[in-house]
Amino acid sequence: MQAFTNADMSDKGATKPGFAISAWPDTRDILARLYDLANKEPVLAIKREQMERYLGYFEHKCIKSKSMTSAAMELIPGGVQHNLAFNHPFPLAIKKAEAAYLWDVDGNRYIDFLQAGGPTVLGSNYAPVQEKVIELIRECGPVTGLFHEYELKLAEIINHYMPSVEVFRMLATGTEAVMGAIRAARTFTGKAKVIKMGGAYHGWSDQMVFGMRIPGIGALESHGIPAGCYEHTQECFPNDIEALAAMLKNNEAQGGTAAVILEPLGPESGTRPVIYEFNACVRKLCDEYGTLLIFDEVVTGFRMGLGGAQGFFGVKPDLTVFGKCVAGGYPAAGGVGGRRDVMQCFAAGLQGLKKRAMVGGTLSANPLSCAAGYFSIKAMAETDAPIKAGKAGDRLTAGLKEIIKRRDLPFVAFNHGSICHLETAAAMLMDINNPKIFTEVSERKHVMEEMGAAFTAEGIISLAGSRLYTSMADSDAVIDDALDRFDRVLGSVEKKK
Ligand SMILES: Cc1ncc(COP(=O)(O)O)c(C=O)c1O
Incomplete structure (x- = not known):
């Protein structure tokens, strides 16, 4: 059953030690002033x-x-x-x-x-990380194609600070990570539909160039993309929990919803800011409908605090998408992590007839990106x-x-x-x-x-x-x-x- 109406949603945000938000702003007041600026002024x-x-x-x-x-x-x-x-x-x-x-x-x-x-929370070209990266390049070059210790170290440090990320798959960009997360959600749930928030940017894959920048714009910016590619993508107005509940309900008759994907601060890094309780309400709805919740933390991951926006809001997504900070401002920066049972669909190698979500990338998870990410996150924690x-x-x-x-x-x-x-x-x-x-x-x-x-x-x-x-x-x-x-x-x- 629908848990909340839009008016019910509380915007009272508690501050938390270890996170970058020192006082939760009055979102409804900001939204009203933004609305006036866009529509009346x-x-x-x-x-x-x-x-x-x-x-x-x-x-x-x-x-x-x-x-x-x-x-x-x-x-x-x-x-x-x-x-x-x-x-x-x-x-x-x-x-x-x-x-x-x-x-x-x-x-x-x-x-x-x-x-x-967004990625350089330590400031540009942070010397202690740069030295570690140069050391690594001297030793093994940026890439060998084989396993390197820093892949493990990066996965460990992410898991340490963001426990929802039980398993982590490194990729090269946030765009790829979103594609991977959606593919895993579809593989795991056996459902096709994906709901995003209108106005949000989740990279430039065929299915996500939909409802970008301006909520309600749908496919207007999807040039060069056949309609079939975003047939299963839907957009919901930001902060509209009632509309989301209705969409999830309607989708039940059409095979159901694989995932809701959102930026936890609101579309475009909070350009349209989120009402504090929205994320928790979405979590409840996803549980109700057997839909996975994907947090796109490409911007917020580590910038909001080492526990990410999910740590700040105290809401556990099923999957988290990373970019930018995950390689400390070095290329290639992308990854998806989350529940072990869901993430297993990425397991490489032959797995008999088990369902597998294919992801690739010759230079993904190279030693350079993993070392840069590991040392940056470590330095962010130390400083x-x-x-x-x-x-x-x-x-x-x-x-x-x-x-x-x-x-x-x-x-x-x-x-x-x-x-x-x-x-x-x-x-x-x-x-x-x-x-x-x-x-x-x-x-x-x-x-x-x-x-x-x-x-x-x-x-x-x-x-x-x-x-x-x-x-x-x-x-x-x-x-x-x-x-x-x-x-x-x-x-x-x-x-x-
Ligand atoms: C919230 C969000 N998701 C996904 C992406 C795509 O990441 P990338 O540019 O690494 O493909 C971006 C890029 O700005 C982003 O801000």
Whole structure:
């Protein structure tokens, strides 16, 4: 039976020692303010003449980057290999990374709130891990194709901090890990349907390029993917436990649901934040319907604390998907772990007629990635990196909130530890039910891109102008310096009369 209604779900989150969230934010209040920003407030951009000055920075100070990345336009589709690097007005070419800073090929220094998209909780290029990796490469090179001790050590340390991961299979990316988890869930349950939360990104496999970025968008972004590939993928609006319960119930007549997959903080690393009790409610529903619960902890795994978001929420998933931090910011970073009985479907070798979920990857679980992951997680435990990074996130967010208030802007800043959000254009927070969605989304996206460019010109690298990852390297001095820079950008926003 349905355990909760949406209104029943409590948002009272307890803080826990060992986790990066020092106080659970008021999610319903954040959601209401995000809704207003996306649906009611006018789109506010930086004053044109100031924006021209910011764009001038790129023309005059980033000459080598411009020439290198224009040459790349000829040989690389879109000029960059990953959308994280696709920044307005052109991508920067980075030469050096260390702790809280990045340097581009023109010698400009930036405070790094991208942190490679999340994995480097210790700060960029953390020297003690780098030394261990170099030692390993000297000894055996990055890969041999055969078993290496660090595969065991990595599985042991993950199991130690995340006991739900009884067995761990290393893969090369988060995308592959999601594919593996879904395949295992289908093999184990014998059911086909998979439910994800609308707006969430779970990698780019055929079945998951569905309901991405904007809840309710379904297959609109699924170019090049035959409809049959996502025939069994369904999306549910975030935090809508009643809709999820109804979907699971309806699916019973169609063979049932193999898995619900979700990011425990909410889609896009909590861009649409989760109501605290949602995960526990989903767990109950999954148990009721014989459906596996998959936590995508690609971002939260170790960043939220060594026990992951699952440790923070006290909710045990059947399977957990890893990426990013699992190799400490080194390639290749991916893996799936969880219940022994489910994970056995990945067992390699001949198993008679037993059901097997095929996974592969010639360079997966190479000694380099496993050593980098093992030493990074160990260093994170020894240094308390997730907590320190979380404190930096708290300081940054408190400062951003103060600027927003003082300058009387409708923008929204909030954080879950070291994952911070600064929503100015709410481009990713529109809803399929909003009639302005198709007319306004590209304007909002452009305003957000310009905001990102302005931050860069002021010496700050962000994730697409709206997300900021902090690391252990972000001292109070680094954060305070960053806040002065943010203040200059936000002070140049044109207010509507
Ligand atoms: C929540 C989540 N899941 C899956 C992925 C895919 O991981 P990868 O980029 O390693 O394929 C990402 C990547 O950003 C992610 O944020």
